[in-house]
Structure formats: structure tokens, C-alpha cells
Amino acid sequence: MSHRAHVEAVDRTLKDLRSSANVMGGITFVFAGDFRQTLPVVNRGTRADIMKACLKSSHLWTSVQHLNLRTNMRAHLHGNTHSNFPQQLLKLGEGILPSLNLGTDYAVTLNESLGQIVYNLDSLIDAIYPDIENLHQNDFRWLCCRAIVSPRNETVNEINNLIMQKVPGEVKCYKSIDTVTNIEDAVHYPQEFLNSLNPAGLPPHELSLKVGTPIMLLRNLRPPNMCNGTRLLIKELKDNLIVAKIITGPAAGELAHIPRIPMIPTDLPIPFKRLQFPVKISFALTINKSQGQTFKLVGIDLRKECFTHGQLYVALSRVGAPDHQYILLPENNITSNVVYREALQ
Numbered sequence: 001m002s003h004r005a006h007v008e009a010v011d012r013t014l015k016d017l018r019s020s021a022n023v024m025g026g027i028t029f030v031f032a033g034d035f036r037q038t039l040p041v042v043n044r045g046t047r048a049d050i051m052k053a054c055l056k057s058s059h060l061w062t063s064v065q066h067l068n069l070r071t072n073m074r075a076h077l078h079g080n081t082h083s084n085f086p087q088q089l090l091k092l093g094e095g096i097l098p099s100l101n102l103g104t105d106y107a108v109t110l111n112e113s114l115g116q117i118v119y120n121l122d123s124l125i126d127a128i129y130p131d132i133e134n135l136h137q138n139d140f141r142w143l144c145c146r147a148i149v150s151p152r153n154e155t156v157n158e159i160n161n162l163i164m165q166k167v168p169g170e171v172k173c174y175k176s177i178d179t180v181t182n183i184e185d186a187v188h189y190p191q192e193f194l195n196s197l198n199p200a201g202l203p204p205h206e207l208s209l210k211v212g213t214p215i216m217l218l219r220n221l222r223p224p225n226m227c228n229g230t231r232l233l234i235k236e237l238k239d240n241l242i243v244a245k246i247i248t249g250p251a252a253g254e255l256a257h258i259p260r261i262p263m264i265p266t267d268l269p270i271p272f273k274r275l276q277f278p279v280k281i282s283f284a285l286t287i288n289k290s291q292g293q294t295f296k297l298v299g300i301d302l303r304k305e306c307f308t309h310g311q312l313y314v315a316l317s318r319v320g321a322p323d324h325q326y327i328l329l330p331e332n333n334i335t336s337n338v339v340y341r342e343a344l345q
């Protein structure tokens with residue numbers, strides 16, 4: 001979801017361009033969104049910070065007329081024989097799905113009406129990526145319609161590494177060049193220290209890839225075809241270039257060339273620059289990255305629980321039917337469903 005500052009910037013720009021004091025310069029502006037989904041990300045932000053970044057906290061919100069969409073098209077397109085599924089999802093998103101009284105508002109018990117429950121990671125991987133040893137025999141469409149999602153980057157990396165080991169083929173390792181942005185800091189931060197940093201949203205210092213595996217872009221390279229979040233399938237690994245087939249978005253099926261680029265992390269106190277391919281392996285991705293995507297088969301790893309508003313709702317609503325999603329849960333089937341009620345009022 002967009003930060004309210006972005007929308008306010010568009011408002012000011014349109015007022016300037018049209019020399020008008022009216023909201024959005026007098027133009028009808030259509031927003032599409034669902035406040036049950038994850039809200040803008042605020043690094044190390046509190047609940048109040050997140051709510052402040054939300055469009056609902058903007059002065060523009062009072063000028064917005066609300067129209068409600070009533071059909072879950074993802075479920076509808078699926079033939080939706082499980083008519084209860086869309087209603088269950090809405091209840092979960094609003095935090096009114098019956099939950100056990102465990103002393104917290106957030107505990108919820110998941111059952112087969114929302115997905116097939118599994119209790120170990122191997123079963124989850126086998127359900128989503130069966131016969132992964134023969135991955136190369138599959139068409140790119142086989143890969144683009146499935147994914148494993150999880151709330152945290154560390155779990156996503158663990159799953160990606162596990163699946164990578166099972167895929168046949170030679171590993172090519174690309175090492176990044178890390179430098180401090182201010183040369184005077186060079187004495188304080190040795191090269192090895194910079195290499196050891198692994199901030200979210202940045203590729204690792206040692207990026208290990210194999211031909212035939214799916215990757216995700218971490219930066220906008222050539223919108224609208226190659227954006228942050230676009231998934232691609234590696235075709236060739238050259239020394240200074242990755243050749244890959246785009247598998248999601250408007251240019252699915254096209255070949256793309258990815259160069260190394262300099263990237264500066266925004267949420268670290270140490271200003272440094274990493275020269276690396278802006279990609280990471282994407283058998284698994286975070287729930288936040290999966291928002292907006294539609295899959296035919298999804299695995300949801302909830303060994304580490306959801307920690308912010310809307311994550312569980314987004315994870316469980318990527319497919320159109322519960323028999324197309326597998327949920328990895330602790331044995332009591334209880335997990336956390338964080339809902340900020342103030343975002344829904």
C-alpha cells in the first residue's frame with residue numbers, strides 16, 4: 001500500500017499543473033485498495049507510526065467517496081465450489097474469525113476450510129514444488145503460478161537455500177563489491193564487515209545462482225516490465241550479465257538482461273554501497289512481496305508467526321480455493337493474525 005506522502009505529493013503536483021486549489025487539481029482520481037491488507041512499511045515503526053503513514057490519516061481521506069467491490073474474483077474464477085472461503089477470508093481480515101481465548105486478540109485457529117494443513121517443511125516444499133529434481137523439464141508457466149510465502153526474510157532465505165540444493169546444476173557465485181559512500185569512513189568499516197551485512201531488500205554479498213531457477217528483481221530496472229518484485233527464470237549466467245525470462249507481469253515470456261548495479265540500503269546507520277545483481281532466489285518470498293500477486297498453488301510457512309497488520313490475510317488470499325494452498329503450522333494449529341482495528345474503521 002502506498003505511503004500517504006506519495007498520494008499527497010500527487011495531489012500537490014496536480015494542483016500546481018492545473019492551477020487549481022481543488023483536491024487532485026479537480027481531477028477524478030480512483031484509488032483501489034483493501035485496508036485489510038498490509039499497510040505501508042515503516043522501518044522500526046510503531047503501530048502509531050504505521051497508522052500515520054496510512055492514507056486514512058491524510059487530510060485527503062475526507063474527500064474520498066467509498067465504493068465497495070463485492071465479488072472475490074480470484075475465488076470466482078476458480079469456479080469457487082467452496083463458497084465459504086471468501087467469507088472466511090473477510091472475517092479473518094477483519095479479525096472476527098472465531099479465535100481461542102489465549103489472552104491475546106491475535107491468536108487464531110486455522111483449519112481445512114482455509115487450506116491444507118502440514119506440520120513439516122519438507123511436506124510443504126514437496127506439495128508446492130513436487131519432483132523439484134526434474135525442475136528443468138517444466139515450462140516457465142509451471143514456476144510462475146506457485147510460490148512459498150512466509151512473514152520473515154530469514155525463513156524465506158532458509159527455504160530458498162534448501163530448494164536450491166535440491167535443484168540439479170552447477171552453482172555460480174557472484175561476489176558483490178561493497179564500499180562506504182563516504183571515503184573517510186573507510187578506516188572504520190573494513191571490507192569484511194561490509195560484506196557480512198545482509199539488510200532486507202539488498203542482495204547478499206555472495207549471490208549463488210543456478211540456471212533454471214526463479215529469481216526476483218529487488219529494484220525497478222525498466223518499468224513496467226522489470227520492476228521491484230518481478231519474477232524471472234534464469235536462462236544464462238554470464239560473468240557480468242544474467243540472461244533471464246520474465247515470468248510475471250505484462251512482459252511475461254520475454255527475455256531480459258540484468259546487469260550489476262550499485263545499491264544503497266536506506267535503513268542502515270552505515271552508509272555503504274553494494275555493487276551486485278539486484279536479484280534474489282524466489283522459490284519463496286515474503287508475504288509483503290506477494291501482495292498483489294495471484295498464484296495457482298501457494299505454500300504458507302507460519303513456523304514464525306505474522307507480526308503486522310494484514311499479513312495473514314494477504315498470505316491466505318493469494319489463491320482462489322483452499323485446496324490450492326498448504327499451510328505449515330505448529331501442531332496446535334494456532335497462529336497470530338494481527339489486525340489494527342483502527343485501519344478498518
Ligand SMILES: Nc1ncnc2c1ncn2[C@@H]1O[C@H](COP(=O)(O)OP(=O)(O)OP(=O)(O)O)[C@@H](O)[C@H]1O
Nearest residue numbers: 032034037072073074077290291292293294317318
Ligand atoms: N472483472 C474481472 N474479470 C475477470 N477477472 C478478474 C476481474 N477482476 C480481477 N480479475 C482477476 O482476479 C485476479 C485478482 O485480480 P487483481 O490482482 O486485480 O486483484 P487485487 O485486488 O489487486 O488483488 P490483491 O490486492 O488481493 O492482490 C487476477 O487474476 C485478475 O485477472
